[in-house]
Amino acid sequence: MTVKKKKGYFFRKKMTFYAFVLPGAIYMTVMIILPILSNVIMSFQDVNLMNFASGDTHFVGLAMYKDIFQDKVMWTAIWNTLWFTLWCLIFQFPIGFAMAMFFSKDFKGSRFLRGINVIAWMIPMVAVSGIFKYMFNSDIGIINRILMDLHLVKAPVEWLAHGNTAMASIIVANVWKGVPFNMILLATALTTVPADVYESASIDGASRIQRFFYITVPLLKPAIISVLTLGFIYTFKVFDLVYVMTGGGPGSSTEMLSTLAYRYSFNEYNFSQGAAVANVLFVLLMLVGMVYIRIVTKEDDEV
Amino acid sequence: MKKKRLTALFLAGLMTLSAIGCGSGQTQTPDTSAPAETGSDAADASGTESEAPASGEQTTIEMWYHISPDQATVLLGMIDEFQTLHPDIKVETQSVAFAEIKKQLSIGVAANQLPDVTLCDTVDNVSFAAMGAAVDITEEVEAWGEIDNYFDAPRASAVYEDKYYGVPYYSNCLAIMYNKDIFDEMGLAYPTSDWTWDEFKDLVAKTTTPDHYGLTMSLIKSEEGTFNVLPFICQAGANWDSLDSDGAKEALTMINDFYQNGYMSKELISMTQADMCASLFATGKSAMMVAGSWLNTNIQNENPDLNYDVVLFPTNKAATSLIGGGNIMMMKDEHKAAAWELMKFLSSKENSLKYCEDAGYISPRTDAVAESTVWQNDPILSVYTQQLAEAMPRGPHPKWPEISSALQFAYQDVLSGTSSVEDALNKAAAEIEAIK
Numbered sequence: 001m002t003v004k005k006k007k008g009y010f011f012r013k014k015m016t017f018y019a020f021v022l023p024g025a026i027y028m029t030v031m032i033i034l035p036i037l038s039n040v041i042m043s044f045q046d047v048n049l050m051n052f053a054s055g056d057t058h059f060v061g062l063a064m065y066k067d068i069f070q071d072k073v074m075w076t077a078i079w080n081t082l083w084f085t086l087w088c089l090i091f092q093f094p095i096g097f098a099m100a101m102f103f104s105k106d107f108k109g110s111r112f113l114r115g116i117n118v119i120a121w122m123i124p125m126v127a128v129s130g131i132f133k134y135m136f137n138s139d140i141g142i143i144n145r146i147l148m149d150l151h152l153v154k155a156p157v158e159w160l161a162h163g164n165t166a167m168a169s170i171i172v173a174n175v176w177k178g179v180p181f182n183m184i185l186l187a188t189a190l191t192t193v194p195a196d197v198y199e200s201a202s203i204d205g206a207s208r209i210q211r212f213f214y215i216t217v218p219l220l221k222p223a224i225i226s227v228l229t230l231g232f233i234y235t236f237k238v239f240d241l242v243y244v245m246t247g248g249g250p251g252s253s254t255e256m257l258s259t260l261a262y263r264y265s266f267n268e269y270n271f272s273q274g275a276a277v278a279n280v281l282f283v284l285l286m287l288v289g290m291v292y293i294r295i296v297t298k299e300d301d302e303v
Numbered sequence: 304m305k306k307k308r309l310t311a312l313f314l315a316g317l318m319t320l321s322a323i324g325c326g327s328g329q330t331q332t333p334d335t336s337a338p339a340e341t342g343s344d345a346a347d348a349s350g351t352e353s354e355a356p357a358s359g360e361q362t363t364i365e366m367w368y369h370i371s372p373d374q375a376t377v378l379l380g381m382i383d384e385f386q387t388l389h390p391d392i393k394v395e396t397q398s399v400a401f402a403e404i405k406k407q408l409s410i411g412v413a414a415n416q417l418p419d420v421t422l423c424d425t426v427d428n429v430s431f432a433a434m435g436a437a438v439d440i441t442e443e444v445e446a447w448g449e450i451d452n453y454f455d456a457p458r459a460s461a462v463y464e465d466k467y468y469g470v471p472y473y474s475n476c477l478a479i480m481y482n483k484d485i486f487d488e489m490g491l492a493y494p495t496s497d498w499t500w501d502e503f504k505d506l507v508a509k510t511t512t513p514d515h516y517g518l519t520m521s522l523i524k525s526e527e528g529t530f531n532v533l534p535f536i537c538q539a540g541a542n543w544d545s546l547d548s549d550g551a552k553e554a555l556t557m558i559n560d561f562y563q564n565g566y567m568s569k570e571l572i573s574m575t576q577a578d579m580c581a582s583l584f585a586t587g588k589s590a591m592m593v594a595g596s597w598l599n600t601n602i603q604n605e606n607p608d609l610n611y612d613v614v615l616f617p618t619n620k621a622a623t624s625l626i627g628g629g630n631i632m633m634m635k636d637e638h639k640a641a642a643w644e645l646m647k648f649l650s651s652k653e654n655s656l657k658y659c660e661d662a663g664y665i666s667p668r669t670d671a672v673a674e675s676t677v678w679q680n681d682p683i684l685s686v687y688t689q690q691l692a693e694a695m696p697r698g699p700h701p702k703w704p705e706i707s708s709a710l711q712f713a714y715q716d717v718l719s720g721t722s723s724v725e726d727a728l729n730k731a732a733a734e735i736e737a738i739k
Contacts, residue, residue: 049409049434050701138569140582158569162719249524250572250719251712266406267525268705269430 036282043276049269064276068264073252074277077260081281084171084256085235091175093228096182101216103183104190114187121180129244132173136160136245163253166246170254174241178234182227189223190216222299229292233285257281362641363393364419369404370629374662378649381658385648392641405430408634412436417634419642422472425460426526426697428630432468433701438633441466443643449668452652456626457667460696469630470650471667473659475595476624476694477534478686479617483610485510485590494591496615496622496689500538503617504557507566510590517566519583520593521576522558524715529707530697531576531593532558532714533625537695540620543706544739546713547732550620555717555724562718572718581605595627596687597663613686615693624694628664665691702738709734 043064047057068074103114120128135143136159144156159169193216201211217224239258242248248255248263255263257277265274366382368375375398382394397418399407405427411417412434423431431437444450444467450458457471479494486493494506507517520531533543535558541550561567568589571579576598584592585605592598594613602609616622631649633642648654656671665678665688672678678688700706713731716722722730 049430051434133573139588161569161572163721246573247524249715251524251716251721253719253721263708268708269409270705 039275040279042272043279045272047271047275060272064272065280068273068276068280073255073260074280076252077255077257077277078280080167080252080254081236081238081256081258084167084174084238084254085232087171088174088178088235089228089231091171092178092182093231095175096179096227097186099179099183100186100190104187114183117180118184119180120177121184123177125177125240126244128173128177129241132169132176133160133245136169160246161250163250166250166254170238170242170245173245174235174238177241178231181234182231185227185230186220186223189220193219222296225292225295225299229288232288236285236288237281257284361391361393362638363395364638364641364645365395365397366645367397367399367404367407367418367421369399369401369422369424370662371401372398377658377661381649381654382645385645388648389641389644392644394645408436411634419633419635419638420645421632421634422629423469423632425457425471425474425626425628425630426699426703428461428469428632429463429699430701430703431632431634432463432466436634437468438636438639439466439468440470440633440643440646443639444470447647449650449652452668452670454667454669454691454694456691456694456696457628457630460626460699461630463699463701469632470646472629472631472650472655473662473664474626474628474667474691475597475664476626476687476691477531477593477595478613478615478624478690479591480584480594480598480611480613481591482515482584482587482589483612484587485515493612494614494617496686498614498617500557500617500619504560507561507591508564511564511566515587516568516583516589518561518591518593519567519579519589520558520571521574521579522562522567522571522714522718523573523575524711525575526704526707527576528714529710530625530627533697533710534593534616534623537623537625538616538619538621542695543698543700543710544735545732546710546728546735551728552724553619555714555728558714559717559724572715577601584611585609596665596684599683600663613683615686615690622690622693624690625697626691626694628667700739705738706735709738 044059044061045057046060046063051057099117103110103117135141138144138156138158138161141156141159143159144153147153148156157165159165197215197219198211201215206214237258238256239262242254242256242259243262246254248259258281261274261277261281263274264270264277368378370378379396382396386392386394404421404423408417408421408423408431417436428437432439450467450470453471454474456476457474461467461469461471481494483493489510489512491506491509494502509517511517521527522532532555535554536542536546536551539550539554541548541554545551562569562571568574568579568583570582574582576594580592580594580598580601583589584594584598585602587606587609596613602611616624631646633639633646635642649658650668652668652671652674655666655668656675659666659671660675660677665684666672666675672688678684697703698706709731713722713727716727717724
């Protein structure tokens with residue numbers, strides 16, 4: 001009798017546990033796992049506008065992957081995405097870090113100003129892209145105006161009309177948007193560094209630079225790693241910014257993996273090719289995520 | 304520490320997953336409630352009503368349209384009139400955003416939730432025919448006997464493999480708008496309908512000053528860019544299937560010269576037709592613009608005082624233009640008779656005239672145009688009407704988006720200095736050859 005009762009108790013406890021997990025699990029399955037699976041399946045099939053209606057889609061193995069990698073644009077897109085991500089991180093991380101350090105100094109209005117900076121991060125990407133597109137406009141853009149007034153350039157620069165300058169323009173826009181994100185995460189982490197560590201270090205005669213590299217950076221290491229990883233992932237999957245500012249152009253000079261996937265799927269209606277490109281993007285980001293988990297796990301083991 | 308690891312794992316996983324969500328478009332559930340709502344209607348209709356449409360019961364058919372609410376007023380009025388005339392047919396309408404209609408119809412095809420009748424962009428008509436989604440209405444069209452009253456280009460846009468899969472509903476085409484004040488200021492004579500490419504090039508160069516550009520046309524990497532660039536290629540005697548010919552090279556060289564010489568704004572590479580009209584032509588910053596009649600409305604909204612007129616394209620081998628506009632297609636043959644009745648009603652000479660005049664388009668019917676005072680006498684629209692007779696459809700080809708994309712890369716690579724005219728066009732021609 002007692003045994004049975006105990007069993008029932010555990011059973012109920014188990015059910016409660018499942019009841020808590022279930023909504024999340026259902027949500028994940030329906031909204032995330034199933035679409036990804038169907039995307040993977042689609043990339044191994046031949047689905048395009050012509051056979052979409054008849055349902056005459058058949059498995060073609062790796063043919064779609066072969067197709068996209070034979071298209072030079074795919075390699076351009078991979079290169080562009082990496083190049084874009086690299087430069088965005090190179091700028092936005094140090095600037096964000098510097099601003100976090102700056103605003104962590106307890107001067108009058110520092111909190112308020114830090115809050116103001118976060119607004120940039122809250123503006124929708126499409127709006128940011130539209131504004132930057134106007135700012136970089138060669139006829140009426142404010143950036144050319146300022147550069148010319150400062151006599152830095154003689155003639156207006158056609159920012160979005162050439163490959164390299166177009167890439168530079170979208171990097172600038174993305175850095176502007178990304179800096180507050182880096183700042184706020186690092187600033188939060190900075191508040192966890194106890195002040196007495198710095199105190200004792202300065203008593204021991206550590207210089208500012210030494211304090212930064214031997215105290216701040218090591219103590220913030222977990223935060224730095226996650227900021228860099230999240231930054232990488234956010235930047236790597238950029239879509240709206242490029243779509244609005246350059247549309248991947250001129251030519252394919254700012255084509256990213258995400259915009260290429262969109263173009264294959266919704267401009268050319270080669271759904272399978274689009275799915276294949278999206279999966280490549282997925283796998284690349286998955287690798288980054290795994291490296292991150294590896295690093296974090298190692299950290300934990302060391303502690 | 305264990306907890307932290309789990310959180311990290313979860314976070315990283317979530318980030319990557321959400322990445323794919325954005326990238327693939329697969330997780331984007333079809334928005335606009337259109338197909339969802341229509342599902343139940345279709346089910347109702349296919350239940351009892353459809354089996355006995357003649358026995359006094361009502362047949363419900365559904366129609367989608369992608370025209371703006373202003374333009375739809377007249378259409379909806381006609382549909383009410385149709386229902387009064389045919390009490391046994393009930394028409395349910397569904398508005399879909401202009402840019403969304405092709406996607407929505409494609410989704411509808413996959414989900415088997417299509418309207419009976421729909422409007423679509425002219426250029427997409429044959430795509431839906433090739434997909435097997437649009438219904439073959441050749442017999443009906445031939446029995447109707449009115450298709451010969453249509454302009455050639457719009458009619459050709461509804462034909463796939465010698466069969467009719469639609470009826471042209473409204474038309475427009477491109478021509479050249481010019482700012483009269485700029486021509487007056489510079490003491491230049493207005494262009495006339497018999498002007499040649501040489502005169503055109505000359506005027507584009509002459510009207511370029513520090514205050515304004517000579518020419519404005521969309522060079523964006525989308526169908527709008529194709530729509531603006533391809534007419535010149537056709538004028539030089541080439542077309543989408545002969546991009547490696549001398550004519551195509553001559554045309555792209557001319558456009559590239561305009562662009563590199565500063566006769567056109569460098570921003571055109573990312574400007575839609577509405578953008579370029581608003582920021583360049585309507586504000587007097589460009590002497591000429593490749594434009595369709597619908598941009599009239601944009602100019603009226605932007606700068607009603609602009610003193611402008613319109614002229615046919617200049618002639619090289621011909622003064623060819625390309626058509627835009629919409630066709631009306633049947634997507635289900637379940638209620639074929641009722642659906643065709645509606646299509647016929649909307650396409651009648653009187654209704655075509657009434658709708659197209661109100662919406663600012665040109666009727667694809669020559670007999671309607673002949674009767675209209677607007678298309679014959681209006682200084683702007685009469686030129687477009689004339690140009691429509693010398694227009695061609697884009698394609699028609701079921702894989703037009705891919706063909707168009709190849710051309711877009713060609714001109715963008717040339718304009719941004721990545722590729723020479725020769726190389727870019729040869730590459731595009733090879734790509735198009737593979738698509739065909």
